[in-house]
Amino acid sequence: MSIKHKSHEEYWQDVFPRLQTYLDSETKQDIKDIIFTCLAFYGYLTEDIGQKIRKNQAVSPKLDLFLIFAFDQLRAALVLYENLNLSPLAISARATFENSVSIHFITSNADSAKYADLYHRYKDIVRLKAHRNSLILPPLTEPEINIIKASCPEWFLPDGKLKKNPHWTAIDGMSFEQLVNQVGMKDYYSIYRTTSQFVHASPITVNMYKGPKGMGAIALEKRSKEFALLVCIFSLETLKDYLLFFDVEFDQGYFLGLMKKLNELSQ
Numbered sequence: 178m179s180i181k182h183k184s185h186e187e188y189w190q191d192v193f194p195r196l197q198t199y200l201d202s203e204t205k206q207d208i209k210d211i212i213f214t215c216l217a218f219y220g221y222l223t224e225d226i227g228q229k230i231r232k233n234q235a236v237s238p239k240l241d242l243f244l245i246f247a248f249d250q251l252r253a254a255l256v257l258y259e260n261l262n263l264s265p266l267a268i269s270a271r272a273t274f275e276n277s278v279s280i281h282f283i284t285s286n287a288d289s290a291k292y293a294d295l296y297h298r299y300k301d302i303v304r305l306k307a308h309r310n311s312l313i314l315p316p317l318t319e320p321e322i323n324i325i326k327a328s329c330p331e332w333f334l335p336d337g338k339l340k341k342n343p344h345w346t347a348i349d350g351m352s353f354e355q356l357v358n359q360v361g362m363k364d365y366y367s368i369y370r371t372t373s374q375f376v377h378a379s380p381i382t383v384n385m386y387k388g389p390k391g392m393g394a395i396a397l398e399k400r401s402k403e404f405a406l407l408v409c410i411f412s413l414e415t416l417k418d419y420l421l422f423f424d425v426e427f428d429q430g431y432f433l434g435l436m437k438k439l440n441e442l443s444q
Contacts, residue, residue, distance in 0.1 A: 203398045204259055208405065211435075211442060212255045215409045218435060219248055219416055222427050232424035236290050239297035240419060243280040247273060247415040250408050258405040263385060263396040264375045266404035271372035273411040274365060275353065280415055281360045282346070284422035292346060299345040301325045302332050306339070368407065406443045410436065 182188035223244060230237055250273045257266045283292045305325050308314045317325075326333055331347035332340055344351040357366050374382050385400055386392045413436060420427050 199395075200260060203261065205398065205402070208258060208402050208442060209255065211438060212251075212258060212405060212409055215413060215435065215439075216251060216255065218431075219251055219412065222416065222420065222425070223248065226425065229425045230423040233289070233422060236293045237423055239293040240280060240283065240422075243276055243415055244419050246276050247412040250276075251412040254405045254408040258401055261395050261398060261401045263401050263404070264382070266401055266408065267372045267375040270404040270407040270411070271369060271376060273408050273415070274369060274372070277411040277414045277418075278353070278357055278360055278362055279345075280418050281362070282356055284418045285360060289422070295331065295347050296345050298329050299332075301329050302339070302343055372404070403443060406439050410439050410443075413439075
């Protein structure tokens with residue numbers, strides 16, 4: 178509680194204008210501009226996307242969530258950067274990275290249709306586990322469970338029990354780290370480990386909130402910038418994999434130039 182103000186309304190009337198001035202002065206226009214450009218580029222290419230697909234049409238509905246999810250994270254990046262929201266940016270970078278790895282695994286696989294279908298059907302396994310473990314959700318009925326078992330046999334043992342630690346690929350023992358290695362993105366795995374510290378509220382993240390004036394809720398711009406640009410990079414990687422897999426025409430030269438600029442600004 179502030180000892181200088183009589184109420185939260187008085188406090189906010191005093192603090193908010195100074196906070197906004199600080200954020201405006203600390204955030205960089207070239208970073209905001211590149212995020213906005215990524216948004217415009219992504220939105221332009223995905224508008225009417227269903228009419229642009231020239232290959233693998235039957236698979237497209239099963240991969241559309243990847244495209245939507247990445248755009249959702251990308252739209253958040255600009256707002257989070259403008260407010261220097263470090264933790265949400267780190268969590269968003271992790272989620273966007275996972276999204277990118279999964280779609281790359283599917284689209285680069287010789288059995289891409291198979292894995293797209295597994296990914297699509299795995300939602301029912303997640304639903305089953307959620308209802309089994311929840312103290313709030315009602316248990317599924319026996320007919321509902323039987324439907325899931327019949328439509329998703331890959332995740333069940335011969336005795337009808339759900340496999341331990343099922344993975345969306347239905348590959349026994351598959352982990353995210355193994356998935357990263359299989360798609361040749363192991364150089365990025367350190368990003369996953371770092372951002373995971375924010376997801377789990379690890380005490381090590383205190384180091385990310387420290388600046389010349391000590392620790393505070395508003396971290397240094399450099400740290401927020403790094404995560405915001407990672408969201409852009411992995412969102413565009415997701416978009417690229419989708420477009421190439423479905424043979425959607427796009428300006429690949431402009432894409433490469435945009436990625437080069439993002440990497441330069443990340444330094």
